Ligand SMILES: [Zn+2]
């Protein structure tokens with residue numbers, strides 16, 4: 326079966342374009358090119374990781390369902406079974422998400438979704454690459470209740486896809502809807518770093534869970550939401566976004582002066598730090614009134630360049646998801662790593678770093694696409710258009726980077 330995300334991507338892109346056009350009409354800026362490149366890169370990487378980890382997670386779920394289910398199998402033909410499974414999934418999602426904010430090692434995975442300082446539909450695709458470590462454990466009760474793996478996968482997908490549309494600033498309050506379902510208004514609060522927003526509105530589809538368990542708060546008029554996390558990421562690099570919080574935890578564990586702190590830091594609140602780490606490396610509370618979004622200075626046109634170069638990489642990612650079941654594991658792993666490396670190099674260019682890495686990336690991409698065309702694309706069976714596009718992007722990119730005016734503009738202006 327074709328990965329359903331392959332079908333969803335064109336819809337995501339279309340809705341993002343519509344959101345962008347609508348925001349321009351209203352005279353608002355809700356997208357920044359480099360932030361969008363970063364969010365979409367993280368989405369692609371999260372899907373690449375899932376290709377290699379999901380089967381194992383599903384295997385464990387399936388084994389448990391087969392050998393330890395307490396109830397008889399749920400009928401795939403019953404709408405009530407589907408509705409019940411979705412309700413249970415949404416309930417478990419609430420707790421997974423809530424603990425994702427309240428337990429340090431789970432926050433280290435989930436923080437990726439919150440590290441954008443913008444709030445738009447691309448933020449929805451900004452997903453973690455390390456959910457496979459612990460995230461799947463939360464849904465095992467469904468296997469014990471007898472929910473078949475297929476039903477589990479489908480309701481999980483429905484819950485995930487539902488959350489896409491709520492990541493927008495353009496839809497205002499929706500009255501009763503905001504108090505029953507997760508909505509743009511109440512999920513904006515979830516992404517805020519204002520005091521009143523912290524650790525609120527965890528729901529996936531139903532916000533009723535938050536009202537039931539005391540974590541609901543309504544969006545406040547007259548108090549603009551500052552999006553992002555306390556302790557800014559200050560990077561476009563998807564590798565950094567995925568690993569920074571684990572590295573911080575590891576550093577604090579090493580700074581701790583006793584084993585109790587070293588061992589418990591992982592399971593405590595993300596705000597807790599060992600006394601010795603606080604002394605060695607104090608972190609003052611950030612002043613939100615002086616908050617500045619991350620925006621490294623870039624040469625004119627560079628942010629748009631990043632967005633245009635992301636296009637072929639996004640297509641390669643979708644193509645990979647489509648053909649991956651037919652690839653030998655070493656080839657699949659090599660292709661995924663090559664894509665990951667390209668996304669990292671592109672992000673480094675957008676941080677104002679050396680163009681050498683980007684130049685080498687373009688050379689490698691162009692050479693590979695050229696080789697595919699030369700061999701008649703026998704290797705992976707795509708139409709030649711994909712390789713023509715990659716080759717054209719590589720050549721255009723090399724010409725653009727090498728143009729005489731580009732070095733002069735290196736010290737240029739901040740992003741718009
Ligand atoms: Zn969250």
Ligand SMILES: [Zn+2]
Pocket residue numbers: 438448449492512516
């Ligand atoms: Zn979100």
